[in-house]
Amino acid sequence: MPRIPSHGPPPGRAPGAPPVGRASAGQYAPTQKPEPVPAGDRTRGHRPPPPPARPATAPPAAKPPRPRRRGRRTVRVGKVLLILLLVLVLGGTGLLFYYDSRLDRIDALPAYAGRPSDTPGTNWLIVGTDSRSDLSDDQRTNLSTGDADGSRTDTIMLVHNPPGSGKATVVSIPRDLYVEIPGNGSLKVNAAYNIGGPALLVQTVENLTGIHIDHYAEIGFGGFDTLVDAVGGVDMCIDQPLNDPKAGLKLSKGCHHLNGRQALGLVRTRAFPRADLERVVNQRKFLAALVSRATSPAVLFNPFRLFGFIGGAIDALTVDERDHIWNLASLMFALRDPVTTTTPTGESVYTDDGLALPVTDRTEEFFGLLRAGQPIPDELLVDAR
Structure with missing residues (x-):
């Protein structure tokens, strides 16, 4: 076969360089050293080295504390307070109706022809009687009430x-005021109660004053001392020493803390030069002292005294059949700082009913101004406080 001529060195070899892989005569061939086979050229079946081990997994970080849910806590507290409020409201309402149901009621406000129409404001007739019907023999002795039968009005306000x-x-109507008693002619005003009870007394007072009576309250000897003792007694000051064995009363001039027995004696005694006119002043002073004590924090925030007073008032009072315990509460707060006076009258005169106080023009003027809601001038205020 003919030889193919060479046209030059193989690509990539410089001209004149010895042939690769064969040593020309007289030339040096470099020593061949084994080199590691690349991973891609290794023989099949050889297992590749395992991948590097993963570092151990770190324990999960502790969760941050959950913040307190104040909103949920506030709702829970609000529910508790609401429940407590409902308990108080329902409990208070229940007590209110319980005590209201215990009030002794009578039909004291009569309906009759010519009765005065409703006058501005609210008008109460408060009556204190000397009834002893609900007192035991021991109570009559301890309270020095005597044994008289029947009922008369020692107090009319x-x-x-x-x-x-x-x-x-607050207007005291003296028991000796000589007035017209419907159906019975002219008598002392306290005879109206003895003749016809509360209804006739209310009608007599309405005819005298021209003022429509809206509410009626009556208190007798029974329960009076308990009512005073329930609030821990009352503080009163007197202008002169008092010694009245009939009323069981002996007090020096000055200020005293009176218990129930002493307070009853004070509002009953007529051992004064002005007799009943001085007694009605002490009755108003006592009423003011009792109301002040009953509405003081020492009683209102002391459940034992408060409920004792309410219970004592319920036992001692008789009201009209249309009156309620909330009407009495309203009356008490109205009496915390009143103007107090006595009905203006003439000088004592002899009448068919004995020595009595006559109604005069000043009496009619006084009640006319009160009825119209006009200010009462000082000259018409008697023994005012």
Whole structure:
């Protein structure tokens, strides 16, 4: 076969360089050293080295504490407070109706032809009687009430509470005031109760004053001392020493803390130069002292005294059949700072009913102003406090 001529060195070799892989005569061939086979050229079946081990997994980080849910806590507290409020409201309402149901009621406000129409404000007739019917023999002895039968009115007070923010006016009507008693002619005013009970007394007072009576409250000897003792007694000051064995009373001049027995004696005694006119002043002073004590924090925030007073009042009072315990509460707060006075009258005169106090023009003027809601001038205020 003919030889193919070479046209030059193989690509990539410089001209004149010895042939690769064969040593020319007289030339040096470099020593061949084994080199590691690349991973890709290794023989099949050889297991590749395992991948590097993963580092051990670190324990999960502790979760941060869950923040307190104040909203949920507030809702829970609110529910508890709401439940407590409902318990208090329902419990208070229940007690209110319980005590209201225990009130002794009578039909004291009569309906009759010519009765005065409704007058501005709220008007109470408060009556204190000397009834001993509910007293035991021991109570009559301890309270020095005597053994008289029947009922007479030792105390007659008209309380006028004007509309708006004006002060209430407490007017004592002397028991010896000589008035017209419907169907019975002219007699002392306290005879009306003895003849026809509360209804006739209310009608007599309405005819005298021209004022429509809205509420009626009556208290007798029974329960009076318990009512005073329930609030821990009352503080009163007297202008002169008192010694009245009939009323079981002996007090020095000055200020005293009176228990129930002493307070009863004070509102009953007539051992004064002015007799009944001085007694009605002490009765108003006592009423003010009792109301002040009953509405003080020492009683209102002391459940034992508060419920004792409420229970004592329920036992001691008789009211009209249309009156309720909330009417009595309203009366008490109206009496905290009233204007107090006695009905203006003439000088004592002899009448068919004995020595009595006559109604005069001043009497009619006084009640006319009170009825119209007008201010009472000082010259018509008698023994005012």
